[in-house]
Amino acid sequence: MRGLDTPTRNIRLLHVGCGTSEVGPKLAEEPALSSLHVTDIDSSPTAVRLMRKRHATLGNYECREGDVLNLDFPAGRFDAVVDKGTLDALLCRSAEDALAMVSEVHRVLRKGGVYVQISAEDPEARLELLTECGSSSGRGPWSRSIFKELGESKGSTAYYMYVLVK
Ligand SMILES: C[S@@+](CC[C@H](N)C(=O)[O-])C[C@H]1O[C@@H](n2cnc3c(N)ncnc32)[C@H](O)[C@@H]1O
Structure with missing residues (x-):
């Protein structure tokens, strides 16, 4: 019998503008995320070619031009x-x-799906932009938004994580 917490289908994750980042492949390789399927996309054919070549053996990972x-x-x-x-x-x-x-x-996410941004933009500017997106309610098309400061890099730029729930 299937356990209550066993997903019945793959969890689909899209990484937009992947470049040659290892984020997508690392998530696909993570044993604790065995039901995950990762799609990386980038507009650069060179980056896509390289990522496909590097990660050709990963069954739950694909990289597309887009x-x-x-x-x-x-x-x-x-x-x-x-x-x-x-x-x-x-x-x-x-x-x-x-x-x-x-x-x-927002369109390609299912209802309840999450959009995770890692960004150098501070919350005042970013939250205004996100609220502006398609908003008639004044809160934007997202049901929840959360942000967290991730700390500073060597050059003292602060990084933030924004999580938006559709
Ligand atoms: C700042 S880099 C981030 C790369 C990667 N996410 C990382 O963390 O290393 C931005 C990426 O977005 C891609 N990009 C820019 N405009 C795009 C577009 N319209 N569609 C898809 N990818 C795009 C670039 O080719 C580049 O790889």
Whole structure:
């Protein structure tokens, strides 16, 4: 008989703008997360080629070329989305693109799914942006948002983790 806490399907995690980061493969390799399937995407064909070559033997991991402004996945596909520095990078170019990315992430998450951001942007600016995204209620399309300061890197930049629940 199946245990109560045994998931009946894979947990699907999307890492947006993966570059050549080991975050996705490390999560896929984690024994405690055996039901996890990780999809890495990046717009750089070079990064995608390299990640595919490096991690070809991981059965629950894939890396695809893709655009975070127009994600090639159906609505509600993922349980979790991880973003480490990608929204920060987009914000340097255009606030419009950053908002488009947040709404695409929201679309591909299932209800109750989580969007985890690792960012150098301070909460005052970031929470305003996230609230702005598609908001008519004044709270944005997320049911909950939490942030935590992760400490400072060598160059004394502070890092934050933002967790948004759809
Ligand atoms: C700051 S890097 C972060 C890389 C990785 N997450 C890490 O932590 O090392 C931003 C990444 O986003 C990718 N990127 C930028 N615009 C993108 C877009 N529109 N669609 C998909 N990826 C994009 C870049 O190619 C780059 O790899």
